Amino acid sequence: MTDVAWERLPDYLGQHVLLSMSAIAIGVALSLPLAILIARTGWLRGPALGLASIVQTIPGLALLALFYPLLLALSAFSERVLGFGFRALGFLPALLALTLYSMLPVLRNTVTALAGTDPALITAARGVGMTRRQTLTMVELPLAAPIIMAGIRTAAVLVIGTATLSTPVGQTSLGNYIFTGLQTENWVFVLFGCVAAAALALVVDRLLSLAEDGFALRSRARLIASAVGLLLVLVLSVLPSLGGASKPVVIGTKSFEEQYILGSLISDRLEKAGFKAERRDGLGSTVVFHALEANDVDVYVDYSGTLWTTQMKRSDMPPRKVVLEQLSTWLAKRGVRYVGALGFENAYAFAMRRDRAKALGIETLADLAPYASRLKIGGDFEIFNRPEWDAVAKAYGLHFAVQRQYQANFMYSALVDGDVDVISAFSSDGRIAQYDLKLLGDPKQALPPYDAVLLVSPRRANDDKFLAALKPLIGALDLTTMQQANLMVDRPNDKRTAEQAAQFLETRLKR
Amino acid sequence: MTAMIALQKVSLSYKGAGAAAVQNLDLDIPAKTFFVLIGESGCGKTTTLHLINRLLEPDQGRVLVEGIDVRTVDPVTLRRGMGFIFQAIGLFPHLTVAENIGITPKLLGWAPGRITARVDELLDLVRLEPATYRDRRPAALSGGQRQRVGLARALAAEPRVMLMDEPFGALDPLTRDDLAAEYRTIHETLGLTTVLVTHDMTEALLLADEIAVMRAGGIVQTGTPRTLLDAPADDFVRTLIETPKRRARLLAEATGLGPPA
Structure with a gap:
């Protein structure tokens, strides 16, 4: 390492x-x-x-x-x-x-x-x-x-x-x-x-x-x-x-493991295609979108639900196909190229320890509501300020006794150690399987779909060589593969770097 | 003969202060005179000195040096042509003795060789062995040595006028008397016009060709030490001029009353 x-x-x-x-x-x-x-x-x-x-x-x-x-x-x-x-x-x-x-x-x-x-x-x-x-x-x-x-x-x-x-x-x-x-x-x-x-x-x-x-x-x-x-x-x-004086292409990532892995995957592909790739890692979730629009970043992976709620400011929750269609139209109007969905979803998903959920008889967010006032919830730095949280809280009438914010990886240990009772997990996170967490259902469909989508800046929107290097990623990653890659980086033992996880993904792309 | 330095109806008051620092001052200082300004603290003697090299500008009246109104001369040029010494000395601590002495010649653009020669000449003049003292910093000098360097610095650019503000005030009595006597000789040898400010009448009587007694921003009497002793203008001048005599008497009484040696 x-x-x-x-x-x-x-x-x-x-x-x-x-x-x-x-x-x-x-x-x-x-x-x-x-x-x-x-x-x-x-x-x-x-x-x-x-x-x-x-x-x-x-x-x-x-x-x-x-x-x-x-x-x-x-x-x-x-x-x-x-x-x-x-x-x-x-x-x-x-x-x-x-x-x-x-x-x-x-x-x-x-x-x-x-x-x-x-x-x-x-x-x-x-x-x-x-x-x-x-x-x-x-x-x-x-x-x-x-x-x-x-x-x-x-x-x-x-x-x-x-x-x-x-x-x-x-x-x-x-x-x-x-x-x-x-x-x-x-x-x-x-x-x-x-x-x-x-x-x-x-x-x-x-x-x-x-x-x-x-x-x-x-x-x-x-x-x-x-x-x-x-x-x-x-x-x-x-x-x-x-070293090289040629103008590099810039790959943006948000600040969590999956993004680093995907960033590394994209940058490897672009370098193989002859581009000089440069990384802008750990950008804020909305910062990175504005940076793409402004050509400061050339390519990054975002999630449809995030763009739907925070950028398009939509609060209705139509089916996934409709979301993707409207999203791509909306992006095109802003000059951003919607290349396509990678094939997996990284949704906000509320999770509990399985034993705890069982003891309280909680299966879905609806079951959680009566207990919420006695429970503690942990979230990442963004969730409680995002429209999705307002939608969920409103739909199910959730009012927790305590709200705490964590760095994403500390959030899981807080749940496992019992510091909090519920967390806003991410569905593609390998730790859900690792810790055997119970994901709570969303029967009222308060949360939008979160398909991972590949976006390209206006400057590179019509660069065929650039797009050709990225196209093989579309529809090529399923949830299990992504979870495995994420776990390689997250697990406490036999830890791998994001680069190694990206190389693993490259071998598992569906052709 | 025109005066080397002349002040004509000069007045100056400081901003905020009620009374004028100097008022309607007339003064003629002949060339090659050792001229002493004496008076109590706050009488305006330092102000008068600063008016001569334009460290201060008068509100009214004229200051002439060699017959020329100083306002028509660039103040920096004027100061480079006059030696200036004051009680705090103000040697530059980051410069060596030689660099301190050579500062005005350097500002005047003298050639380095000429400056070096001049510095050694001046160190000899103020009785500091050039080889020993040239490269020292002011911090490595005694009080008396510092004022000798201050004197050398003031003399460096061959001025014709020396302005001295209580130059010996901070020195111990022995050093003070030595240095004062030495300076009087330098004054004679170089044919300088010296204006010296002091509140010590003994020093004034020992050094001066002419003394001006100041009080509350004005001149009370000007004259030779002899004139002042023989015909003091008023009681203030009489009391002041008799200070050395009075102190000598007190000293005799004090030692006379003591037990026999």
């Missing part, structure tokens, strides 16, 4: 370094002049430092997430006005959020250092005939340099750490290890990501501390060593990832 981790290191590390260093460089380039302006004017101090402090209090993940819709709107606007849009997903939102993050420490240290200059030295500087600019460059900045460098060090460590959170907005980073590892309970991956990010932060911190000493001791050798070291880190980590 560490082999796979090492294999991905050049790509993840390269992107991580490029992202963090760009953010720090831009942050410093913005903060220094701003800090000088603040030190000169005085009144700017309160508002600017206050604003930077507020930015710092926003959780990293939230700040990154906020930039996506913002850039999406900006891109749409620029498309309309200037005739071109830009990628709202990936590098740009991550860069902007991290740049903002890096600013406070640099800003605060620079302002404090400049304000702390001994007034006698300013008088002396004027007395010996320095202009204001010379006073700044020859006296104030050299004296402030060690404190400014300390601020840059703080910013660098902060940014390198926070950059691991840019995975969900579609920017590859060392966070990919952590997010993928968390989803698939692959703790080797999680640890690998943590250690790699920490090691990078440590190296950069030591190099910047060398520069700090260089400024404090006025040692040119230290400054040069630090600059050379930083340049080496940049070049060594970024070079290997700058």
Whole structure:
């Protein structure tokens, strides 16, 4: 399993370094002049430092997430006005959020250092005939340099750490290890990501501390060593990832195991067909659809019921064939190519431990209603905010005593351990069979069908070579096969990677 | 002969403060004079000094240096042509002794070789062995050595005017007397015009060719030490000028009353 981790290191590390260093460089380039302006004017101090402090209090993940819709709107606007849009997903939102993050420490240290200059030295500087600019460059900045460098060090460590959170907005980073590892309970991956990010932060911190000493001791050798070291880190980590210059196709995945497996399956097929495939893993469920529409992602697998309720905003529940027909028409209108259904369904399905269900005599959601007020329900991060939940709760009059949200894989252990009584499981999940869970029936048909469907971006909608590589997947995967593949990744023993599960699927495709 | 430095009806009040810092000030300082401004704290003597090199600008009146209105001269150019020393010294801690001394020549664009030669010449002048002190940082110097470097820095660009604000105030008495006497010699040798601000009458009497006594932003009396001693303009000047004598008497009484050695 560490082999796979090492294999991905050049790509993840390269992107991580490029992202963090760009953010720090831009942050410093913005903060220094701003800090000088603040030190000169005085009144700017309160508002600017206050604003930077507020930015710092926003959780990293939230700040990154906020930039996506913002850039999406900006891109749409620029498309309309200037005739071109830009990628709202990936590098740009991550860069902007991290740049903002890096600013406070640099800003605060620079302002404090400049304000702390001994007034006698300013008088002396004027007395010996320095202009204001010379006073700044020859006296104030050299004296402030060690404190400014300390601020840059703080910013660098902060940014390198926070950059691991840019995975969900579609920017590859060392966070990919952590997010993928968390989803698939692959703790080797999680640890690998943590250690790699920490090691990078440590190296950069030591190099910047060398520069700090260089400024404090006025040692040119230290400054040069630090600059050379930083340049080496940049070049060594970024070079290997700058392999092919051809424009890659982008495969999106949502943040659960099945998606990683399917993403890997699709990317293997596309690479075999001669494309340079790039992954955007762990995207938010609606983020990924908007990214596809905006050509930031070229292909991904979604589920008909999800699109039906969250994108088409429909609350009626017609039969599966009708849903798929209307969905494909609706998608075509938006320029998205509906390639077809893969053949299995991954539905929201409420599940209980078999012994518990038996004891209470519960077979369906309707049977659950009278007990609900005494029971605890666990769900993933989305379910309780989705229209499907409202529909189910309303149809059966379900009001649970406690609602808890889990990372999908922790949800199953919570049910097995008895922390909750009911969970919103996924029908294709291998763990339903593994733990012998009781799936509750939906006699009122409150839940829509959730056929896995393959969607392609407007940009690739008519790319025959691209579509030809994907077409063999349509109707080729049945539920049992998918459950087996999912279980390979989920099971605690004899765990496989998503890539290995994808290779297994490839051999089981129905021709 | 026109005065080297002249202040004509100069007034300045600080924003927010009620009383004027200096008011309707007239002052003529002849070339090559050792001129001392004396008075109590807050009498406007430092303000007057700062008006000469445009660290401060007057609200009213004119300041002339060598007959030219300083407002017509770029303040930075003006300051590079004058030596300036103050009590806090203000040596740049990130620069060596040589770099501190050479700063104004560097700003004036002197060639590096000329600066190095000038720095060594000045270190000799202020009695610091160049080889020992050239590359030291200010932090590695004693108080007296620092003020010697401050003096060398002020003299570096060969100014004709030296402005000194209590330059010896923070030094121990022995160092102070030595350095003051040495500076008086430098003043003579280089033919400088020196304006020195102090509140110490002994120092003023020992150094000055001419003394201006200031009080509440105005000049009370200007004259040679002899004139001031012989004909003080009022009781304030008399009390001030007699301070050294009075202190000597107190000292004699104190030691005289003590047990015999």
